[in-house]
Amino acid sequence: MLYFITRRLLFAIPLLFIISVMIFTFLNLSTDIAQSLRNPRMTAEQFAKVKEAYGLDKTGPARYFSWLGNFVRGDWGTSFIYQAPVAPLIKERLKNTLMLMALPLVLSVLLAIGIGVFSAVRPYSKLDYTFTGFSFLGISVPIFWFGLLLQLFLGFYLKEWLRLSEPVFFTSGMHSPGRPEFELMDFLRHAALPSMALMVQLVAGWGRFERSSMLEVVNADYVRTARAKGLKERKVVFKHSLRNALIPLVTVVAIDIGLLFGGLIVTEQVFAWPGMGTLILSALVAGDYPLVLSAGMVIAFAVAFFNLTADVMYGILDPRIRYD
Amino acid sequence: MRGRKMFGLVALLLVLALVGSACQREPSPRQPEVEGKPGGTLVFAAEQFPKCLNPITSCTNASWLHWTALLTTLPQLVALDADNNYIPSPLIEEIPTLDNGGLTESPFTVTYQLNPDAVWSDGSPITFEDVKYTWQAIMGTPDAADTTGYDKIKDITGSDGELVIEFTEPYAPWRDLFGGGIDYVFKKDSDLAGDTNLSGKMQEDLAGMCGAAFCLESFTADQEMVLVRNENYWEDKAFLERIVYRSISDSTAEINAFRTDEIQAFYPQESVELAQQVRAIDTAFFLAKGGTQYQGLWFNLDQPPTNDKAVREAMIFALDREAALNQILVPIQEDAVVNHCLMSVPGLAGGKYCPELFETEQDVAKAQQILEAGGWAKGTDGIYAKGGQRLVIPFQTTAGNKGREDLQTIFQAQAKEVGIELRIDNSDSTTLFQTRMPARDFNMALFAFVASPDPSLTVNWHQDQIPTAASPGGQNYYGWRNARASELMVESDQELNDEARTEAIVEIQELAREDAVGVPLWAKPAILVVNESRLATTEGEFDFNPGQGGFSHQLKFWFFK
Numbered sequence: 001m002l003y004f005i006t007r008r009l010l011f012a013i014p015l016l017f018i019i020s021v022m023i024f025t026f027l028n029l030s031t032d033i034a035q036s037l038r039n040p041r042m043t044a045e046q047f048a049k050v051k052e053a054y055g056l057d058k059t060g061p062a063r064y065f066s067w068l069g070n071f072v073r074g075d076w077g078t079s080f081i082y083q084a085p086v087a088p089l090i091k092e093r094l095k096n097t098l099m100l101m102a103l104p105l106v107l108s109v110l111l112a113i114g115i116g117v118f119s120a121v122r123p124y125s126k127l128d129y130t131f132t133g134f135s136f137l138g139i140s141v142p143i144f145w146f147g148l149l150l151q152l153f154l155g156f157y158l159k160e161w162l163r164l165s166e167p168v169f170f171t172s173g174m175h176s177p178g179r180p181e182f183e184l185m186d187f188l189r190h191a192a193l194p195s196m197a198l199m200v201q202l203v204a205g206w207g208r209f210e211r212s213s214m215l216e217v218v219n220a221d222y223v224r225t226a227r228a229k230g231l232k233e234r235k236v237v238f239k240h241s242l243r244n245a246l247i248p249l250v251t252v253v254a255i256d257i258g259l260l261f262g263g264l265i266v267t268e269q270v271f272a273w274p275g276m277g278t279l280i281l282s283a284l285v286a287g288d289y290p291l292v293l294s295a296g297m298v299i300a301f302a303v304a305f306f307n308l309t310a311d312v313m314y315g316i317l318d319p320r321i322r323y324d
Numbered sequence: 325m326r327g328r329k330m331f332g333l334v335a336l337l338l339v340l341a342l343v344g345s346a347c348q349r350e351p352s353p354r355q356p357e358v359e360g361k362p363g364g365t366l367v368f369a370a371e372q373f374p375k376c377l378n379p380i381t382s383c384t385n386a387s388w389l390h391w392t393a394l395l396t397t398l399p400q401l402v403a404l405d406a407d408n409n410y411i412p413s414p415l416i417e418e419i420p421t422l423d424n425g426g427l428t429e430s431p432f433t434v435t436y437q438l439n440p441d442a443v444w445s446d447g448s449p450i451t452f453e454d455v456k457y458t459w460q461a462i463m464g465t466p467d468a469a470d471t472t473g474y475d476k477i478k479d480i481t482g483s484d485g486e487l488v489i490e491f492t493e494p495y496a497p498w499r500d501l502f503g504g505g506i507d508y509v510f511k512k513d514s515d516l517a518g519d520t521n522l523s524g525k526m527q528e529d530l531a532g533m534c535g536a537a538f539c540l541e542s543f544t545a546d547q548e549m550v551l552v553r554n555e556n557y558w559e560d561k562a563f564l565e566r567i568v569y570r571s572i573s574d575s576t577a578e579i580n581a582f583r584t585d586e587i588q589a590f591y592p593q594e595s596v597e598l599a600q601q602v603r604a605i606d607t608a609f610f611l612a613k614g615g616t617q618y619q620g621l622w623f624n625l626d627q628p629p630t631n632d633k634a635v636r637e638a639m640i641f642a643l644d645r646e647a648a649l650n651q652i653l654v655p656i657q658e659d660a661v662v663n664h665c666l667m668s669v670p671g672l673a674g675g676k677y678c679p680e681l682f683e684t685e686q687d688v689a690k691a692q693q694i695l696e697a698g699g700w701a702k703g704t705d706g707i708y709a710k711g712g713q714r715l716v717i718p719f720q721t722t723a724g725n726k727g728r729e730d731l732q733t734i735f736q737a738q739a740k741e742v743g744i745e746l747r748i749d750n751s752d753s754t755t756l757f758q759t760r761m762p763a764r765d766f767n768m769a770l771f772a773f774v775a776s777p778d779p780s781l782t783v784n785w786h787q788d789q790i791p792t793a794a795s796p797g798g799q800n801y802y803g804w805r806n807a808r809a810s811e812l813m814v815e816s817d818q819e820l821n822d823e824a825r826t827e828a829i830v831e832i833q834e835l836a837r838e839d840a841v842g843v844p845l846w847a848k849p850a851i852l853v854v855n856e857s858r859l860a861t862t863e864g865e866f867d868f869n870p871g872q873g874g875f876s877h878q879l880k881f882w883f884f885k
Binding site for chain 1: 365367369375376378381382383385466467468469470471472523524527542544545546547548550566568570571572573574576577580581583584585586587754757758759783798
């Protein structure tokens with residue numbers, strides 16, 4: 001197992017290198033960071049001076065290798081647009097994204113499994129059709145639109161109906177204005193709507209996935225054998241079927257979690273949640289390569305890490321899997 | 325079963341706790357007040373929240389930095405009022421002129437009398453040393469975004485409340501230095517200890533430089549900024565105790581936050597849908613004013629077919645700008661008017677820089693006559709052609725900007741009536757402004773310029789500013805070559821006599837009209853939305869500067885009812 005994990009981690013190094021080269025190349029081709037530093041009143045000489053101050057007068061490869069050398073040594077550079085060190089910026093935003101993701105992820109996994117199992121065990125029942133209908137709705141509804149509806153109904157109308165002085169669920173930000181210190185209730189009231197918006201899509205997708213995976217398993221020979229042995233239905237479903245049906249879901253969830261580290265751009269935008277998504281979007285638009293590259297490395301690492309976690313989980317869920 | 329009960333109980337408690345938490349604060353009393361009342365925290369949504377605070381570097385390219393953090397916290401010498409007129413700020417006694425002896429021509433000097441009561445928030449006086457330090461910092465910061473004008477200062481001296489700025493040569497827009505729209509005075513004796521290279525600094529240090537109605541308390545990029553009332557302000561103090569700027573980039577989310585009273589004011593981008601939604605809210609005060617950004621159609625004078633003056637002239641008569649205005653802008657700003665000058669707006673400086681040169685109406689026959697006189701003949705498909713080339717003008721603007729895209733469609737139909745085909749050729753704003761315009765890869769572009777209350781036209785219009793491969797930095801993307809106009813631009817930049825300067829700027833625009841370098845459209849409106857059931861202003865009605873000043877200078881008059 002240790003050998004397997006070490007080998008996978010070592011494989012991640014060239015992968016991260018290739019990803020960083022690709023990000024830098026695409027960014028260099030599609031944007032010009034120097035232009036975002038330019039003031040309309042600046043003369044050509046002043047502009048040349050500014051470019052020199054930021055090292056933008058060097059060639060693309062020289063800039064890339066300068067960034068890479070510093071990154072490996074732990075210096076992630078300075079963001080051009082935020083004019084602040086990149087590492088604390090990413091740390092802060094990653095924390096915000098994790099705070100937004102954590103609870104909806106756990107709840108989504110549990111709900112998706114519950115819906116998937118129920119739908120597969122009682123396929124084509126009324127409740128299965130209901131879940132299926134809601135799942136398709138959840139998958140098809142654009143998240144920004146759903147988010148705005150949540151703001152309107154659970155933010156504004158609920159406040160009006162209950163005649164409150166302030167909304168039960170806040171529609172923007174991650175804390176009340178001017179109160180940055182963490183207060184659980186304040187945080188929950190701010191996180192509720194974006195969490196719901198996030199969960200609708202996750203539960204809908206994962207629920208469908210778990211249903212089809214479970215449907216395959218409940219009709220397998222070994223499950224029929226378990227029933228023939230006279231085992232209770234609950235034991236057949238939860239011990240023999242679910243455990244195997246979880247393997248494909250683990251893969252999907254692992255990949256999704258890794259990607260969510262890149263931020264939930266739309267959710268963050270609609271609910272003014274200062275996470276990784278808005279950070280990366282601003283940096284991408286401006287061509288702020290020290291920030292985009294470092295954030296890209298964090299996301300790539302997260303994807304690789306969660307994929308590895310999924311591989312390790314397979315062995316736990318199915319002891320027949322060996323890491324040779 | 326027991327577990328389910330327990331879960332239900334926990335869920336019920338959580339819901340009750342959330343509702344209870346929402347009920348904790350009592351609604352504010354809503355009795356109308358005549359006099360201002362101190363106290364309260366205003367939450368103001370910022371659509372394009374500033375990412376950094378440095379008042380010298382490229383951070384300053386973001387208008388929201390000035391509106392939120394700088395204009396309300398840093399002192400200026402000359403200021404702009406809501407109508408974009410230069411007025412003396414509380415820091416100076418009066419604006420220097422040749423008549424009051426504040427200006428001398430040879431050598432060119434500007435002398436200010438500083439208000440003896442003017443102090444920083446720590447009580448130390450604001451002196452000429454601070455102004456001198458500001459100049460040294462702007463010139464000493466290698467990545468300064470704009471040193472225009474400051475590079476013409478020879479020295480700054482002063483004593484006993486007097487400040488003398490000596491220039492190496494006459495510089496007409498001197499009022500924009502250390503003040504005007506978006507320039508300031510920094511505190512020399514701050515945490516920066518007189519450091520004159522402010523590259524990468526100021527993020528925290530700005531909090532220690534407070535010389536206006538509010539002081540910066542905290543800033544978190546993309547999240548929020550907190551300002552507190554400056555208790556040591558020498559002028560009338562602000563009523564609001566705190567202002568919290570909250571980053572909300574989506575305008576519909578802003579409206580939702582406004583409805584729930586999470587924010588009490590916002591300053592959104594113009595949009596017909598937004599205007600309709602906000603006007604439907606009972607508590608919303610909605611004010612749209614023509615700003616200093618003005619839209620126009622700008623021709624490339626070197627690319628066919630707009631290199632043909634007949635084509636450009638015909639386009640001027642082909643368009644019914646009034647009809648387009650009524651469709652696009654009047655639903656937002658009822659008093660919006662068509663602009664008749666190319667390089668300013670009528671609502672700026674009393675309209676003196678905006679001569680009425682384009683009082684044209686759509687005249688299809690005249691447009692066709694101009695084209696035919698220029699050798700164009702109408703083809704069987706109804707489109708003019710010359711030398712086998714159909715009259716097709718590629719038409720560029722920023723992709724995704726709905727207002728501009730709608731306008732393109734309207735103009736397409738109007739031009740077709742004449743026999744001109746407009747072919748949409750849009751790019752995203754980064755590509756259009758950072759790649760295509762500098763490469764002069766456009767034919768007829770629709771975008772906005774920013775007019776200054778004291779304009780300098782050289783950078784955008786001088787014939788030496790046409791970008792070339794050898795000198796890519798110029799911004800005369802249009803390729804306008806007019807020796808007389810270029811000469812006037814240089815003259816006007818050095819002309820201290822207001823009347824002579826105005827005449828030069830008007831003449832430049834007359835020459836631009838003769839050469840048909842563009843078609844002016846209208847000033848882009850700026851919008852302010854305030855919850856008037858909660859807030860009022862001692863000025864009677866909420867107002868703002870629709871240009872560089874934004875809403876900032878008026879905030880000190882706002883109070884909670």
